[in-house]
Amino acid sequence: MLPDRLDQRIAEAIKHQIDNERTESDTTSDAWRSRCEVAKVAMFSDAQRSVFIHHVSERRGSVAAHEIESQAKTLRTSAIFFLARKPS
Template sequence: MLLQNRLNQRIAETIKQSIELERQEADTSTASWRQRCEVAQVAMYGDAERTTFIHHVTEKRGSDAAHEIQSGAAKLRTAAIFFLASKTS
């Protein structure tokens, strides 16, 4: 469990750094930027928190919105994992 928590922390920090770099180049006043930030926030959550958030989005905004957030978060987490793996090699 401790190892999983540490990995989640490292993934979240990597995603946070990535979003900060994107912020420098992005038009942060757009709806697409707000959506990107929401997806990034969800990607930084642990498994249980992500599941709960996606469930709430499904109830409030529908399954298409929930699937889009879930898919985007999974892609960000995967990219972060690959980045972390490349740093340690």
């Protein structure tokens, strides 16, 4: 599968997961805003994620950048496993 198409499918899986979580979450909380930010970053391509993380590091510090990067990787990995189990 082409990388762009894979990124698109990963983004769709993440969007679906966030939409499901939205019904069970307090969407006014800081935790929800953080979750949505991580999901947005996880939907970016590798290059876009790198640029975003760099900007976060400059503006909010390396700890915040590392946390977003780590959570985005985890979310992408979950989406990839979901797609692997999903019948075509």
